[in-house]
Amino acid sequence: MSKVVVEVSPSVDGYIAGPGVAVGRPFGEAGTRLHRWMGEDGLPPTEADRDALDQMYATTRSVVIGRRMFDVGIDPWGEDGAFGLPVFVVTNRAGEDLVRGATTFTFVTDGAAHAVELAVVTAGDGDVMVAGGADVIQQCLAAGVVGEIRLHVVPVLLGAGTRLFARPLPDSIELEQTDHVATPLATHLTFRIAPSDHVVPATSRP
Amino acid sequence: MSKVVVEVSPSVDGYIAGPGVAVGRPFGEAGTRLHRWMGEDGLPPTEADRDALDQMYATTRSVVIGRRMFDVGIDPWGEDGAFGLPVFVVTNRAGEDLVRGATTFTFVTDGAAHAVELAVVTAGDGDVMVAGGADVIQQCLAAGVVGEIRLHVVPVLLGAGTRLFARPLPDSIELEQTDHVATPLATHLTFRIAPSDHVVPATSRP
Numbered sequence: 001m002s003k004v005v006v007e008v009s010p011s012v013d014g015y016i017a018g019p020g021v022a023v024g025r026p027f028g029e030a031g032t033r034l035h036r037w038m039g040e041d042g043l044p045p046t047e048a049d050r051d052a053l054d055q056m057y058a059t060t061r062s063v064v065i066g067r068r069m070f071d072v073g074i075d076p077w078g079e080d081g082a083f084g085l086p087v088f089v090v091t092n093r094a095g096e097d098l099v100r101g102a103t104t105f106t107f108v109t110d111g112a113a114h115a116v117e118l119a120v121v122t123a124g125d126g127d128v129m130v131a132g133g134a135d136v137i138q139q140c141l142a143a144g145v146v147g148e149i150r151l152h153v154v155p156v157l158l159g160a161g162t163r164l165f166a167r168p169l170p171d172s173i174e175l176e177q178t179d180h181v182a183t184p185l186a187t188h189l190t191f192r193i194a195p196s197d198h199v200v201p202a203t204s205r206p
Numbered sequence: 207m208s209k210v211v212v213e214v215s216p217s218v219d220g221y222i223a224g225p226g227v228a229v230g231r232p233f234g235e236a237g238t239r240l241h242r243w244m245g246e247d248g249l250p251p252t253e254a255d256r257d258a259l260d261q262m263y264a265t266t267r268s269v270v271i272g273r274r275m276f277d278v279g280i281d282p283w284g285e286d287g288a289f290g291l292p293v294f295v296v297t298n299r300a301g302e303d304l305v306r307g308a309t310t311f312t313f314v315t316d317g318a319a320h321a322v323e324l325a326v327v328t329a330g331d332g333d334v335m336v337a338g339g340a341d342v343i344q345q346c347l348a349a350g351v352v353g354e355i356r357l358h359v360v361p362v363l364l365g366a367g368t369r370l371f372a373r374p375l376p377d378s379i380e381l382e383q384t385d386h387v388a389t390p391l392a393t394h395l396t397f398r399i400a401p402s403d404h405v406v407p408a409t410s411r412p
Contacts, residue, residue, distance in 0.1 A: 012357070012381060012397065013371035014220040030378075141363065151218070155383045155397055157347065159375030165219035169365030172236075175218060177361050177393060182386040187395060189388075191218065191361055 002120045003127045004145055006137050007056055008164060009034045009152040009186065015161035016134055026072040028161060034154050037186035048181050052152065052188040060085065061126025062119040064112065066136035067091035070105065081105065086122050088115040090136050112139035134164050142169055146193055149175070153187040208326045209333045210351055212343050213262055214370060215240045215358040215392065221367035222340055232278040234367060240360050243392035254387050258358065258394045266291065267332025268325040270318065272342035273297035276311065287311065292328050294321040296342050318345035340370050348375055352399055355381070359393040 010016050011034065018030030027034055032041040037049040045053070063083050065073075070089045073082075081087070081103025089105050090112045098105040108115040115136075119128040130140050140146050179190035216222050217240065224236030233240055238247040243255040251259070269289050271279075276295045279288075287293070287309025295311050296318045304311040314321040321342075325334040336346050346352050385396035 011378075012355070013375075018378075149218070153395075155381035157371075157375060157379040157381065159378045165363075169219075169363060172217075172224075172365045173363040175361040175363065177388055177390065180386065180388040180393060182383055182395075184383065187383060187386060189359075189393060 061123035113143040267329035
């Protein structure tokens with residue numbers, strides 16, 4: 001069955017972007033620092049980092065992102081749309097699907113949980129990646145649709161920016177750490193959300 | 207030479223206490239959940255957790271804490287004051303030293319950095335532990351007096367409470383991860399602050 005997986009690269013102090021996020025500058029002043037482990041910052045990633053990146057996409061068949069992430073990212077993602085997968089964009093503004101190479105962006109106007117439902121159906125036996133931003137991740141956690149959280153914790157205190165966990169959750173959520181790999185560029189931590197806390201939307205059940 | 211080490215147990219979403227912190231309830235609604243890895247929650251810690259706890263106190267010769275942590279903790283710490291070490295309390299209210307068994311609480315009214323200076327002198331060749339709360343930890347980081355951060359990340363999303371990193375830092379701070387151990391109860395992560403970023407107060411130099 002599909003897993004819904006949050007994948008995100010926060011700093012040690014919990015920021016997923018620096019101050020000054022803008023169109024074409026998706027991480028603001030943090031630049032590509034938080035994605036150095038993916039090789040986006042000029043330094044070569046280690047083999048373990050590459051493995052974490054491969055694992056990220058190995059079973060992913062669809063992606064959920066927020067409108068803000070789409071707006072600031074669409075230019076840097078280039079002509080192929082970077083993901084090479086169906087991407088569901090949580091937004092208030094309806095729009096036609098946007099096709100960029102192998103990437104299709106579909107705009108979903110009735111909330112993050114519904115975007116996840118559509119993504120689960122599209123993923124078939126594959127997994128759904130909730131890739132950000134922070135608002136969409138928190139909406140998915142609050143809706144109980146997330147099964148796994150993969151944090152790629154980057155060894156820097158950014159000190160300011162966009163917080164991953166900016167808003168309170170309705171309840172605390174127990175996690176189980178199922179994997180951890182540390183490299184000089186990132187600490188890759190995988191947490192499973194206990195099944196009892198994990199509500200799968202009815203329409204996504206086979 | 208003395209190291210100044212921040213030791214703290216945040217949840218995955220970066221809270222070091224739940225909502226409702228009060229005198230005698232130092233972690234609020236989170237209860238002892240964040241200290242389960244220390245054996246304070248009725249469950250036995252693993253050997254690796256015990257090792258992390260032993261390491262925490264092995265070289266520590268003095269402690270710095272904030273007034274709020276003192277106020278909410280002093281009752282639960284009991285007649286021996288729990289630390290068994292000289293403890294410097296950052297406060298606006300001057301006061302006589304308070305002796306509880308092998309623990310001496312000294313009240314320092316001119317800021318966290320000065321409390322660290324006094325603690326460094328007292329520690330001799332040993333290390334200084336900055337044990338919280340969040341405000342004092344952030345003041346010490348902003349003042350550039352911290353050499354190492356040991357996070358014992360607890361696998362729970364608390365969803366609300368007291369944030370470890372509530373306030374912006376004046377600058378971002380690069381870290382180097384030097385150790386990591388994961389148990390079902392906590393992920394113990396050690397980060398060194400690059401020496402170039404680490405300003406030792408002049409009076410603490412031998």
